[in-house]
Amino acid sequence: MKKIINDPNQVVSDMLVGMEAVSPEVCYDREGEVIYRRKKIEKVGIVSGGGSGHEPAHAGYVGTGMLDAAVAGNVFASPDPARILKGIERADSGQGVLLVVKNYSGDIMNFEMAADLAAELDIPVRSVIVRDDVAVRESTYSTGRRGIAGTVLVHKIAGAKAEAGGTLEEVAELAQRAADNVRSFGVSLSGCTLPGVGTPGFSIGEGQMELGMGIHGEPGIEQTEMKSAAEIAEIMVEKITEDLDYSGAETAVVVNGLGGTPLMELYILAGEIDRLIRAKHITPVKYLVGNFMTSLEMSGASMSMLRLDEEMKDCLKLPCNTMAWKEG
Amino acid sequence: MGFQITPAEYVDYLILAGEEIEKNGEYVTALDAKTGDGDHWVNLNSGFQKLIAMQKELKEMKLAPMLKKIGMTLMSAIGGSSGVLYGSGYLAASKALKEAEVLDIDTLYTFLQTELTAMMERGKAEPGWKTMIDSLYEAAKAYRAAKETGQGERQIIEAMKRGAEEGRDHTREMEAVKGRASYQANKGVGELDPGAVTMCMQLECLGDFILNHILFED
Known part of the structure; x- marks a missing residue:
């Protein structure tokens, strides 16, 4: 193995330290392995996350017009509910939080449990599951289609809608529409x-x-x-x-x-x-x-x-400023 | 007078289970490499090692808060899918056993059944899907059957152990419905599910602990 790392067991936190260092818009919550927007704004919060190893997903999309927090799991493993809850808390400004989740058994379970924990703290949470990979056959009982790169477009559209002042219902509805299409x-x-x-x-x-x-x-x-x-x-x-x-x-x-x-x-x-x-x-x-x-x-x-559709098109054009996607 | 497992004794059982898991690293990891991504044992083991390191704190707690603490600890320390499933199981058991002070023949059944239901709901999974649930499901089923037919406590605990082992062994023929193994062409058929193997280890340890340390007087 030839990799530019220090300690194979510290790659996730070492990476997040680097991201915080180079991006003035974000902070790194070391306890939760969460990258979040430095300046909290009164709006619906957007949180995503999942296993690491998919960079720039998801921490690279934290910033104006996209995500408010990204929760990092270990390489290819879902973050646990306590970490996700930290992300939700970082993103919540009192108007609720939308979770954008890729469709894997581990991510679904951990994000759902985090949503349950957030409900106990009276934070309204909605979730959108992205299942864009047509290589997997859909069936009733299996996990079904995986969430892959199409998720980034859902981040952008949901983030733009939230930044423009959409309510949690409106943001969730539009994000779902993006995921469906x-x-x-x-x-x-x-x-x-x-x-x-x-x-x-x-x-x-x-x-x-x-x-x-x-x-x-x-x-x-x-x-x-x-x-x-x-x-x-x-x-x-x-x-x-x-x-x-x-x-x-x-x-x-x-x-x-x-x-x-x-x-x-x-x-x-x-x-x-x-x-x-x-x-x-x-x-x-x-x-x-x-x-x-x-x-x-x-x-x-x-x-x-x-x-x-017209609304999604407008949202795509709205400005965003993140490590991995800058618009406007 | 039937058996009673105090919270402190439950921690003693966890230590034994943790030691058993620790010993079986190579076996479980090799199994997991065939159908999963090979990280099940490392993660589960770190969860149990964390519990062992916390034994003093856990032993001083009452049953329900202790079960909650175990759940939160496993959830964070194991991570991934297994962490949230064990976490959900222990958290649900903590709620169901709010009034209980010890695990006896009745409350232990409540514990197993609640844990099972919580894991099935969280995982949206059924028995027969080649998961850790299979060992627990058969264990709880055998426990209930033995209890309902009026068998003694020793027989009930032995039935639970056998149920767990049968559940584990049946995963060999099952097709995976969830998780990484389900994406394989043969759905993991022919191999034991590593999650069912480690769940069974815990139930065997629990059974042996009761049989050897709690029930030995009669």
């Missing part, structure tokens, strides 16, 4: 190494890629031979547009790197995606190209696409 699909070219483990959890053979792998290395749909950017774009666009009708829609598109793929490749992929979706009469009005929700040093990329 975003779909994602990813491909992985390599495994990744958890700092505390030291060896890769799995590997993908030379000349191979995996379609639909999760951001913790969960198995995808199939392994196949490595394909060109044009072919990968085609698979992504097909999988996503098969699942939701985007025809005639304006959209926001995230071309997301998983941590080990150069921007050069992401822009090549983005060009192919743009060509394909325009041919389907889809109009991208906002692109994000870069590392927005990663999987340590995994190579690969995902595409997320949000079908916009």
Whole structure:
């Protein structure tokens, strides 16, 4: 294992110390492993979080116009309810808090329990669950679709609505609408190494890629031979547009790197995606190209696409100032 | 006169369970690496080590606040999915046993059943889904069956232990519905669920503790 770290067991807190040092907008609550906005504003609070290793998610999205607090778990493990409650308390200005949660069993349980604890403190809490990964088949009993990079668009829209003075009900309703209208699909070219483990959890053979792998290395749909950017774009666009009708829609598109793929490749992929979706009469009005929700040093990329309505479109354009997304 | 586990004695049981978990690190981690992400034992063990380190404080508490403290401690120290499930179980048990001062043949059943219900609700999971719930479910079921058929306390506790072991062993054939194993093509079939294994260890320790230290007079 070659990683720029000090102690494999301290990577999360060491990272959050760094984030606090470089970003004047945020503070680091060491007890709760929470990054929160330095200046509390009278508005609905937005809190997200989850396992670490997906940076800049989620602490990188704390700031004006997005999240008020992000709660970090250990690498690929949900934060516990006590930490999440700290995040809720940091974000609450008396107008309630919206939790944006990615759909994993551990995150769901811990955020729900934190919401129960917050209710005992009379903090109104609503939750939106993001389940954008179309690689996972939905079923009644299983956890179902995972939450991946589409979550970042939900952060932005919910954050903008809250910053503009929306009530908890309004913010939750719009965030839910964003979550309902975003779909994602990813491909992985390599495994990744958890700092505390030291060896890769799995590997993908030379000349191979995996379609639909999760951001913790969960198995995808199939392994196949490595394909060109044009072919990968085609698979992504097909999988996503098969699942939701985007025809005639304006959209926001995230071309997301998983941590080990150069921007050069992401822009090549983005060009192919743009060509394909325009041919389907889809109009991208906002692109994000870069590392927005990663999987340590995994190579690969995902595409997320949000079908916009006027309100969501307006929210996307509103200013935000965070480490990982600046607008306006 | 039936058995009575005082809060201090419950802490003695936790110490034994913690020692048993500590001993089985390699086994549980190897099992977890096959179906999960290999961190179950490390996290659970740190939770129990934390409890052992707090034994003096815990032993001075009354039953309900002690169970709550155990729940909050496990929730934070274990983290992930197991932490919140053990936390929910102990917190619910603390509420259900507000009036109780000791665990006896009746309140121990309330404890097991409440813990089970809380874990199922929190995890939105059912028995048969290849989880820690399977060991607890079969243990509580066997306990109730033995109690309802009028068996003695020793038989009831032995039935609980056997139930836990059967629940654990049945997870080998089950398909995972939740968690990382559920994303695998074979849903983890052929392997024991590590969460069921460590839950069973605790129930076996609890049974043995009662049989060897509490009931030995009769």
